[in-house]
Amino acid sequence: MTEFKMFEGCTIGNRIPFIEAASRKVFEKVGIETSQAAFSCCPDPTGMKSFDNNAWLTIGAMNLCLAEAEGKDIISLCNGCTNTLRGVQHQLKHDSLKKEKVNKELAKIGKEFKGTIDVKHFVDVLQEHLDKVKGSITKPLNGLKVACHPGCHYMRPAEWMESDDPMRPETLKKLVAASGATVVDYDELVLCCGSAVTNAYEEHGLANLKNKLDSIKNAGADIICVNCPACFQQFDTRQRDLSKKYEKEYDIPVLYITELYALAMGYSADEIGLKFHRTRLKSILEKYGL
Amino acid sequence: MSIDFEFRKLVMDFHQGSDLIKYCYQCSRCADNCPVTKVSADFYGTTGYNPRNNILNALLGYKDLIFTEDELIIWGCTVCDTCDEVCPQDIELTEIFTFLKNQSIEQGKGPEFIYSQAKAIFDSAKAIPSQPAIERRREQMGLPAIVIPDVNELQTLLKNIGAAKKLK
Ligand code: SF4
Ligand code: SF4
Numbered sequence: 001m002t003e004f005k006m007f008e009g010c011t012i013g014n015r016i017p018f019i020e021a022a023s024r025k026v027f028e029k030v031g032i033e034t035s036q037a038a039f040s041c042c043p044d045p046t047g048m049k050s051f052d053n054n055a056w057l058t059i060g061a062m063n064l065c066l067a068e069a070e071g072k073d074i075i076s077l078c079n080g081c082t083n084t085l086r087g088v089q090h091q092l093k094h095d096s097l098k099k100e101k102v103n104k105e106l107a108k109i110g111k112e113f114k115g116t117i118d119v120k121h122f123v124d125v126l127q128e129h130l131d132k133v134k135g136s137i138t139k140p141l142n143g144l145k146v147a148c149h150p151g152c153h154y155m156r157p158a159e160w161m162e163s164d165d166p167m168r169p170e171t172l173k174k175l176v177a178a179s180g181a182t183v184v185d186y187d188e189l190v191l192c193c194g195s196a197v198t199n200a201y202e203e204h205g206l207a208n209l210k211n212k213l214d215s216i217k218n219a220g221a222d223i224i225c226v227n228c229p230a231c232f233q234q235f236d237t238r239q240r241d242l243s244k245k246y247e248k249e250y251d252i253p254v255l256y257i258t259e260l261y262a263l264a265m266g267y268s269a270d271e272i273g274l275k276f277h278r279t280r281l282k283s284i285l286e287k288y289g290l
Numbered sequence: 291m292s293i294d295f296e297f298r299k300l301v302m303d304f305h306q307g308s309d310l311i312k313y314c315y316q317c318s319r320c321a322d323n324c325p326v327t328k329v330s331a332d333f334y335g336t337t338g339y340n341p342r343n344n345i346l347n348a349l350l351g352y353k354d355l356i357f358t359e360d361e362l363i364i365w366g367c368t369v370c371d372t373c374d375e376v377c378p379q380d381i382e383l384t385e386i387f388t389f390l391k392n393q394s395i396e397q398g399k400g401p402e403f404i405y406s407q408a409k410a411i412f413d414s415a416k417a418i419p420s421q422p423a424i425e426r427r428r429e430q431m432g433l434p435a436i437v438i439p440d441v442n443e444l445q446t447l448l449k450n451i452g453a454a455k456k457l458k
Binding site for chain 2: 008010011013014015017018020021024036037038039040041043044045046047048049050051052053054055058059062105106108109152153156157158166167190191192194195196197198199200201204205207208211273
């Protein structure tokens, strides 16, 4: 059994750890083994990269070095972290000048980037274990209508994310379907959650979020399923602002795919800390006997 | 309005080995598919955020048209990478936009959250520093404590690269 280095990321690790709890429970059921490392911030592909691209490359490479030292692949719980680590790896492998420059800096702290390990998004690892997943489902979520939101950084840029499809992704839908739930299609599947622009220009961020959520509402979804903590927070915490601004009710519960799985694998809402969600899950959980 | 050749060279140099930006034929696929253009611009793209304009002005070296009072021109981008995907000329637009944002930071401009995140990473090696309440919650949920990263190493890197001095 291969063991991965767990890259939980800053947001999950230090703000919404209940998602890590559900993820670890699901990994255990499915037989995905992990261990920890002293990773720093990935760093953020929308924040630090915009601040200083060289810093983004160098810190990203520093994190890759930590996994290289143990000869283990990374499993990431976050779209942003996966995007950074895969992006840094891709750029350094395809641009010897950049690699030289980064390694010159890393040498000063006794490290060297070699490019010997792989970085995987946990969704892709779960997909490889789909039989095990199906075998662990004890409470199929029959009837639950789920709108999937894989998120931009899971699938783009295609050159380094190498997901199934950068504009028509299916993997998350397949994972959701394996839980017994019903995937509902909606027009704005690949539309960005708008997390980054909301931080800088709330007005535009909320207008974008409205486009996304109206589309999900029209499709009649009970919940939104995500695989990124930034998207999770955007949907979970900003629907209230949206309701206020547009005087229309937005309160669609949000579940991480691993939370959805944990429920379908028999864990209770309490065991995985669903009470820490801002959007209200109670009526949905009651309706489906969870 | 004047052409800044130095700026133009920096744009062309930023993405080593790829000078595809010069093949932009202003088809507007990028702007047509940009979620922020959709919610911020009028039909003719004269207001709001517009990736097509940015590519044109970057390629031509019209620095003054990019770095204006209105930072939305640069910072409106939400980094969804849709434009890269739909561009018929395979231009890596977001790489160019990363360069524009880096330049904006060099000038001491840019949104507050970018600076506060960079500062948090410099101080604690995490974009979101750990807090006692969350540490307790982790423990209650049966999660292992986060392994503390080497802040000194990270600070050494950021200082040597010259990123630390851009912090506010
Ligand atoms: S889609 Fe590509 S070619 Fe068309 S305007 Fe945008 S950058 Fe230029
Ligand atoms: S990456 Fe930026 S410019 Fe490109 S489509 Fe997304 S928001 Fe628009």
